[in-house]
Each structure stands twice: as structure tokens, then as C-alpha cells.
Amino acid sequence: MASTRVRPRREVVGRGKVIRMAVPTKRNVQSGPILNRLTVVWVQNNGVTFNTTGFFARLFRGNTLVSTAFFDNFGVVRFGNIGTLTNATFTIQTFSPTGILFRQRTIPAGSEAFAIIG
Numbered sequence: 001m002a003s004t005r006v007r008p009r010r011e012v013v014g015r016g017k018v019i020r021m022a023v024p025t026k027r028n029v030q031s032g033p034i035l036n037r038l039t040v041v042w043v044q045n046n047g048v049t050f051n052t053t054g055f056f057a058r059l060f061r062g063n064t065l066v067s068t069a070f071f072d073n074f075g076v077v078r079f080g081n082i083g084t085l086t087n088a089t090f091t092i093q094t095f096s097p098t099g100i101l102f103r104q105r106t107i108p109a110g111s112e113a114f115a116i117i118g
Helices: none
Strands: 036-043 056-061 064-070 076-083 089-097 099-105 113-117
Touching: 036 089, 036 099, 056 099, 064 076, 089 113, 099 113
Parallel strands: 036 113
Antiparallel strands: 036 076, 056 064, 056 089, 089 099
């Protein structure tokens, strides 16, 4: 014997009933930085990242070289030894794969991420 399929009704008969109300949970408030290491993004004037394959950056504190890191293909460099929020002012220099200096910018203290525009 074949079972019959139940068809949904076209009109709702009766009134709906609330079974249980959802109680909003306590909202988590961010107490610290989201990124745990200093991250720099190199973007064009319109906000699109450059293709920075082979480019690298040097990070200075005063005249002392602190770190050197390579950009990925999408214009992002991450300095693994610099925690955030930074407690000092840094100077970043970006170089082409052949060693030509392209940009030099100052990153203020208290930064988690920084964008180089242009």
C-alpha cells in the first residue's frame, strides 16, 4: 500500500503560537587588538592592493633596523616579531625585488595595522 503525500494548506487556519522566545546572549566586547602582529597593507589610491610579489619592507625604530619581512602577492606584509598595539613609533621602507626604495612612511605608536596609500 502506497503512502499518500500530505499537501500544505493554501491558507493558514488558526493562529500561530510562540513556543519559546529567543533570549539575546550577552554581547562580547573586544578588549584588545584583533591582529596580534603589526600588519601593513600597500594599496592604490582607489583602495585596491598592489601585486607586490617579491617586494619587501624594512622596519626601523629610530636608526635601528628592527625587522625585515616580505610582502605577499596581495600587498600585505606582517612583522612577526612586532606585537600590537605598538608602543613605539616605527619607520617603514618598502623596496622592489631589485632593492629600489619605493616608499618610506612613519607608523605611529599604538597601531595595530597600517596602510600605505599610493
